[in-house]
Amino acid sequence: MEESREWKKLPIAGLPYKLSLEYRTGDWRALRPVIDYSKCTSCMLCWLFCPDMAILWDGKKVWINYDYCKGCGICEHECPLGAIRMVPEGGE
């Protein structure tokens, strides 16, 4: 977060003053899913199963929004074609 507010300047009851979009949960990730587009048929199963809505459809292909992907690996598990591979962050 770019600023830290003192307690008198926060909304009461623990209400967030920012949208959750501003919390980039992608930095929790240890393993990064990578799509092999030579195998992908755009079946959309990964899009359907992603619990963080971090897999998106741009009209032509699926892509992964790494700002919010936590690297859970469900997409790799669900892909029937083996087109998604989990790669260690900082490696390869």
Added chain:
Amino acid sequence: MASKYPVSKQILMAVNGDEAVAYAVKQSLVDVVAAYPITPQTIIVEKFSEFVANGEVYTEFIPVESEHSAMSACVGAAATGARAFTATAANGLALMWEILYIAASLRLPIVLAVVNRALSAPINIHCDHSDAMGMRDAGWIQLFVENSQEAYDTTIQAFRIAEDPEVLLPVAVNLDGFFLSHTLENIRMLPDEAVRAFLGGHRKVHKTYVDYLGKEVEVKLDPANPLSFGPLDLYDYYFEHKMQQIEAMKRVPEVIRRVNEEWYELSGRRYGDGIIATYGVEDAEVIVTVLGSTAGTVRSVAKKMRKAGRKVGIVRIRMFRPFPFDELREVLKDARVVGVMDRAISFGSYGPSYLEINAALSELKSRPVLVNYIYGLGGRDVPPNLVERMFEELLDVAKAGGTAERLRFLGVRGNV
């Protein structure tokens, strides 16, 4: 001063303490009641469900499957801006415990009637304050009443206190199980319109500024102005949010004093300054502090003893959370001995109010001797002769100038 509604304009009813609470809720324009029955609170829920069945209230009544759900439903209701009420006792309150903290932290002005009862085991349905003391750190305002009239008055006041924009905290109204809940008493009720005017009609939801909406909005679940209640809050902001709760508690005594006075102008009834109620303390050598219905017995004994020239007094603590440190220090500072009665004990320690009063007096240069009396556990009776014996013991401590026996047990069989 003449009250706005003199006795002749009030409704005289013979009810027990639970019914007194149910009638107060009936008049308070409550939107949602979610409750689960447990002795000795059952009559509140029974009576209120009759009002619902008869169409006498518009309240949404949710007969939930547990107390955990009762408080959860109240949290949900209050988060939409509704006025919510529930009631419980003992083990039911223990089952609510997790959600009690959530209600307070989300700053939801829920009112809860706690009909004080001992906690299991062994199972016991009678009065002590161990249930209420289990929630003392949950962030709730805790008020203890002496009789059913006060239960009625305080339940209505509780909505005003909880919803005050300076406060926004839930309130627990404590009434002693059976001694009050099941004992018939003549009480005077205000007409419906007087209660409504006192409460200012339906609940008004407070507003707060939310950056991402770029404006002040009502703090409630509303699709037009979406807010998240209770999301993840880690080491970066949790502490700041707790500071807001700590500060809100500091503003409570003033609001309770004000509401107590306003109620007095309306009904002719008030309870001390709303925080503590005293008798005979001005010149007292020995002062006893007590919570709840036992205050009646202690006061009548003190009256009798004062007539015989004994310098004794009593302080009834009506507001337990926030704890009235300053008020008690002021009233107790000149006594030689203070007997602190607790209808609960922290095992391995002392009674809860003893610890607080000890802290309140700690900064005095010359302080009274404090003696803690644990009494009435599991509903054990405290007859006047026992209270008189306690006063005599305390007068002996005053004469001796101190005692090694700081923790005593009133009315238990066998030597300690």
